[in-house]
Amino acid sequence: MTKSLVRIPPQTGTAFLLTVGDRLRIVDPQGEQVSDLIAFALADQREWLSAGRSIDYANKIYLTTGSVLYSNRSRPMLTIERDDVGRHDFLLTPCSPETFQILYRHQGHHLSCFENLVNALAKFEIPPDSIPTTFNVFMNVEIDSEGQLTIGPPRSKPGESIVFRAEMDLIIGLTACSAELSNNYRFKPIDYEIITGPIEATREKRSAD
Amino acid sequence: MTKSLVRIPPQTGTAFLLTVGDRLRIVDPQGEQVSDLIAFALADQREWLSAGRSIDYANKIYLTTGSVLYSNRSRPMLTIERDDVGRHDFLLTPCSPETFQILYRHQGHHLSCFENLVNALAKFEIPPDSIPTTFNVFMNVEIDSEGQLTIGPPRSKPGESIVFRAEMDLIIGLTACSAELSNNYRFKPIDYEIITGPIEATREKRSAD
Numbered sequence: 001m002t003k004s005l006v007r008i009p010p011q012t013g014t015a016f017l018l019t020v021g022d023r024l025r026i027v028d029p030q031g032e033q034v035s036d037l038i039a040f041a042l043a044d045q046r047e048w049l050s051a052g053r054s055i056d057y058a059n060k061i062y063l064t065t066g067s068v069l070y071s072n073r074s075r076p077m078l079t080i081e082r083d084d085v086g087r088h089d090f091l092l093t094p095c096s097p098e099t100f101q102i103l104y105r106h107q108g109h110h111l112s113c114f115e116n117l118v119n120a121l122a123k124f125e126i127p128p129d130s131i132p133t134t135f136n137v138f139m140n141v142e143i144d145s146e147g148q149l150t151i152g153p154p155r156s157k158p159g160e161s162i163v164f165r166a167e168m169d170l171i172i173g174l175t176a177c178s179a180e181l182s183n184n185y186r187f188k189p190i191d192y193e194i195i196t197g198p199i200e201a202t203r204e205k206r207s208a209d
Numbered sequence: 210m211t212k213s214l215v216r217i218p219p220q221t222g223t224a225f226l227l228t229v230g231d232r233l234r235i236v237d238p239q240g241e242q243v244s245d246l247i248a249f250a251l252a253d254q255r256e257w258l259s260a261g262r263s264i265d266y267a268n269k270i271y272l273t274t275g276s277v278l279y280s281n282r283s284r285p286m287l288t289i290e291r292d293d294v295g296r297h298d299f300l301l302t303p304c305s306p307e308t309f310q311i312l313y314r315h316q317g318h319h320l321s322c323f324e325n326l327v328n329a330l331a332k333f334e335i336p337p338d339s340i341p342t343t344f345n346v347f348m349n350v351e352i353d354s355e356g357q358l359t360i361g362p363p364r365s366k367p368g369e370s371i372v373f374r375a376e377m378d379l380i381i382g383l384t385a386c387s388a389e390l391s392n393n394y395r396f397k398p399i400d401y402e403i404i405t406g407p408i409e410a411t412r413e414k415r416s417a418d
Binding site for chain 2: 098
């Protein structure tokens with residue numbers, strides 16, 4: 001583990017700034033965990049990560065290395081630069097208290113990515129209603145020919161990661177997912193790091209550590 | 210054609226109110242045309258139709274008779290009560306000027322559903338940034354096992370329709386689609402009508418007309 005890795009404890013979330021040109025690396029330290037990612041333009045928070053635009057322009061639902069994540073204004077926000085896993089979801093909203101009630105008939109309060117994102121993004125004055133569909137890192141959603149969805153265990157193995165390059169200055173929200181079904185019924189942490197400067201130089205620096 | 214049908218001319222859009230309990234019937238008068246639908250809660254326009262929540266709760270991407278379209282606050286907005294066609298899209302954003310530039314390398318201005326929705330919704334003070342992924346009525350998007358999308362001609366035949374019941378008071382935006390690929394390269398109108406009162410009584414009235 002590099003010194004710069006930050007841990008998101010199980011069933012929690014965080015929010016931070018990501019500068020244009022910098023990389024965000026998201027690591028699944030124990031394997032089979034999901035991390036919901038959302039982004040807003042720092043310059044104008046009414047510009048948000050759009051699943052619909054991204055899927056439309058990619059002409060596919062499974063985004064991986066080389067894919068661009070677009071804003072609602074059709075501007076690139078993030079590019080996937082590396083991807084150990086190759087399976088992420090961009091169809092489903094972050095799990096919310098209502099998710100557990102409607103889908104799983106859960107009684108009482110249940111920690112959720114939506115609530116964790118709301119709380120984490122509050123410091124950037126992003127209201128709950130502004131949180132759209134998240135890019136659900138490592139989430140494994142299969143679609144059959146009839147359009148039915150099946151949520152399987154993430155394909156991520158311990159230590160595998162995905163790297164995004166910021167295409168504009170961004171506010172990022174990020175979680176360690178709270179839904180049992182998404183992470184194979186074991187809540188786990190998520191690690192991330194922000195890599196500044198040319199990525200090759202960063203790699204050499206790491207090898208020398 | 211019943212007297213209450215309203216025509217949306219080719220490559221245009223409109224917006225109107227729909228009262229809880231009333232039905233919205235959308236008709237494809239000539240066949241193979243797409244109509245992008247969006248909804249906002251009249252009581253609070255920060256509550257919007259959410260593709261992500263709807264797909265999540267339906268556990269499928271192809272919504273049809275019996276499916277509920279949810280808001281970002283996980284409340285039912287519309288229920289599909291009847292559906293002659295059975296194939297609609299809820300993955301892709303309304304075509305926009307950028308769609309034609311990015312996907313089709315179109316030069317110059319191109320009429321688009323997004324712009325038509327922006328203009329139509331302006332009277333309800335809904336800003337462009339608040340328009341999320343639309344429910345694309347009659348749009349035929351196939352997904353292969355690798356997640357690649359193929360947009361085919363709509364399956365709708367002349368006169369076929371879909372009926373939505375409003376589950377809350379709504380502001381509706383609706384278009385006759387402007388994208389060549391979505392409507393088999395021929396721009397056509399879309400008809401709609403608002404049906405008030407019990408739907409069975411309405412049917413009898415129509416037969417008696």
